[in-house]
Amino acid sequence: MQLNCKVNVVNRLLPSAGQSGPSRLVWSNVTLTENKASVIELSLATSRNKTGMKYKVTNNIEQIFSKFVSQGKLTLRFRQPAHDLCLSGEVRHMEKILAIIKGEDPQLKKGTLCPLLSNCANKVVIPKTKLNILSRADYPVTTSFPDTLTSLKISGIALKKFDRRLLHLKALEVLDLSSNQISILPESIHTLAKLKQLNLNHNEIKVLPPTFVNSTRVICLDISHNQLVMIPSCISRVSGLQILKLDHNKLRSLPSTISKLRSLRTLTVSSNEIRTLPESFQTLALDHIDVFGNPFEKIEQEIALNPESLNLKVPTLRAISAKSTIKFKLVS
Structure with missing residues (x-):
């Protein structure tokens, strides 16, 4: 052997x-x-x-x-x-x-x-751990991907389907499939148990499979420039997520459960169709956020210009002085 x-x-x-x-x-x-x-x-x-x-x-x-x-x-x-x-x-x-x-x-x-x-x-053969495929000619058709890969980049080759052979790369930690034409992700993508970074930007993905939430080790997800219309509420189960990029999609809202992503530090959702943010959004401890280019609803409140209708009670200067004298014990 x-x-x-x-x-x-x-x-x-x-x-x-x-x-x-x-x-x-x-x-x-x-x-x-x-x-x-x-x-x-x-x-x-x-x-x-x-x-x-x-x-x-x-x-x-x-x-x-x-x-x-x-x-x-x-x-x-x-x-x-x-x-x-x-x-x-x-x-x-x-x-x-x-x-x-x-x-x-x-x-x-x-x-x-x-x-x-x-x-x-x-x-002595040192197994390949990193592979970049940037042209169609370099894509392995008759041969398999080295099962020792920890980082794989397949970018800009007009790939239309997620190659299921990638699901056998159990050591994979970084997967970059950016700038392709992928529209569907496999339900079993969570079987890449060691995956930490997933880059899917500039594709045609419409739905993030619910099973993705089982990818508990993922800390960076870039799915910007796709066709997403919603993010499943169970995204909160990807507890280790630190970077989430959702720019240039068709999102109309964010799930309220996003506040449960306690490790999240970077969130970008620019150029979507979001009108309001969930109330729980303010509990996130973000270092960077980008919501530019969304049609947020404007909350306008008309204020009467007639002072008498405001019914405001403003204390006099003597009353303020007397209150301060008592508070700070200024009486000699």
């Missing part, structure tokens, strides 16, 4: 010598093999370590930390050498390694040594 993931090798003997090793994860190529003696070995290669490292796994694992394997994290503690291997990668890869080490997976290559030790630098 061979895979790419991030690895941090921790030497447990360094602290006793008053030293500390590297504390960051490095992209590495990990290979698990089984030799003719049925001994499982783990080989680790990085672009800097050209000779590679090999660990005996069979009867050499002191402890396995697998509490967060469902989040793609796994730590192996070896007896000899006194190293901890902290692995971070795809959940299915971590589960596969765990199954092999526990002897629960029979799919091991017998008699195969690590092929990376002779040419590690050429074999």
Whole structure:
């Protein structure tokens, strides 16, 4: 079995010598093999370590930390050498390694040594985490999107439909589909569980799916320059939302529940058809707001110009002086 993931090798003997090793994860190529003696070995290669490292796994694992394997994290503690291997990668890869080490997976290559030790630098592949597609020619039609992507921008290519393949990018944190022709968002968009920023400006979207409220990690939503006519009241459930851009739509009102977005700091709703703002609007702790270009209703109240009709009682100067004398105890 061979895979790419991030690895941090921790030497447990360094602290006793008053030293500390590297504390960051490095992209590495990990290979698990089984030799003719049925001994499982783990080989680790990085672009800097050209000779590679090999660990005996069979009867050499002191402890396995697998509490967060469902989040793609796994730590192996070896007896000899006194190293901890902290692995971070795809959940299915971590589960596969765990199954092999526990002897629960029979799919091991017998008699195969690590092929990376002779040419590690050429074999270590750093998975792509960022991808920008700005022309139709660059759009993957016959190939899939790398499932390691954390940031994806597909902008200005006249994309008419939301590509459902994007829903399989479980590591995605930033998605930019601006300046396209998308009109419908999938109901299952909330399955992008790690999504933090979603940019959909300059499209043709008319409805924000109610299921979007389950995207609880989203902190920035830009859906300006679309065809929205309303915002669902359940938007308040996106509790972490900090930036909300709704400019240049066809909104006639904002839901009163918007006041429940306690983390909201930036709200722009310029150039819509909004006539009034909800009363609860004033409870928002905004740093920036833009409501320019909306046909707000003017509240006009006629005031009589005849002083006698106002029935105003203005105290005399003597009365004001007497009140101040008593209040501040000015009598000697």
